[in-house]
Amino acid sequence: MDVIVSGRQMDVSEKLRQLTEDKVSRLGRFLDMERAEVRFSREKNPRIANPELCEVTLEGHGHHVRAKVAAVDSFAAVDGAVAKAEQQLTKLKTRLVQRGRHAKVRSAQPLGEVSLDGSPTEEPQAPDGPKVPRVVKSKRFAMMPMTPEDASHRMELLGHGFFFFTNIDTHRAAVVYLRDDGDIGLIDEAD
Numbered sequence: 001m002d003v004i005v006s007g008r009q010m011d012v013s014e015k016l017r018q019l020t021e022d023k024v025s026r027l028g029r030f031l032d033m034e035r036a037e038v039r040f041s042r043e044k045n046p047r048i049a050n051p052e053l054c055e056v057t058l059e060g061h062g063h064h065v066r067a068k069v070a071a072v073d074s075f076a077a078v079d080g081a082v083a084k085a086e087q088q089l090t091k092l093k094t095r096l097v098q099r100g101r102h103a104k105v106r107s108a109q110p111l112g113e114v115s116l117d118g119s120p121t122e123e124p125q126a127p128d129g130p131k132v133p134r135v136v137k138s139k140r141f142a143m144m145p146m147t148p149e150d151a152s153h154r155m156e157l158l159g160h161g162f163f164f165f166t167n168i169d170t171h172r173a174a175v176v177y178l179r180d181d182g183d184i185g186l187i188d189e190a191d
Contacts, residue, residue, distance in 0.1 A: 001028045019075065035060065
């Protein structure tokens with residue numbers, strides 16, 4: 001597994017980098033993943049009890065797993081993120097085994113992220129002063145046909161509030177989303 005370790009507005013020590021690479025590469029025993037990206041950052045607000053953040057994103061064979069943990073120090077944050085990713089990979093592997101499929105059966109790699117933010121650094125302002133919202137990030141990815149249940153599992157693994165997919169039953173674009181009451185909603189494209 002290719003492991004990339006980086007820090008956002010902070011330096012990652014060689015000891016932390018080596019420990020992180022070792023721990024994250026061991027996650028490959030749960031499910032064969034091709035790539036792992038680990039990003040460290042630090043909250044600057046002194047009132048935050050756990051200022052060190054560690055986000056682990058694993059990608060491979062059409063599956064994406066993300067774990068983000070805040071802790072007192074970076075070493076504790078990476079331990080927590082690896083433990084959380086372990087749980088998610090175990091859940092994913094169990095689901096794949098129950099269906100009689102292997103993780104390598106289908107592959108849908110993201111086509112990459114495209115930042116549309118090439119404009120000046122100033123935020124556009126309406127004539128009366130309030131900020132005018134603009135598109136600052138756009139993502140493109142291959143959509144695999146899947147059931148709404150599969151899409152809701154993927155949404156949970158990514159830690160997002162919604163997931164865009166192609167409904168295997170209708171062959172149309174659809175979105176599952178997390179409702180305020182804790183249930184899952186489905187929006188399906190109309191005829």
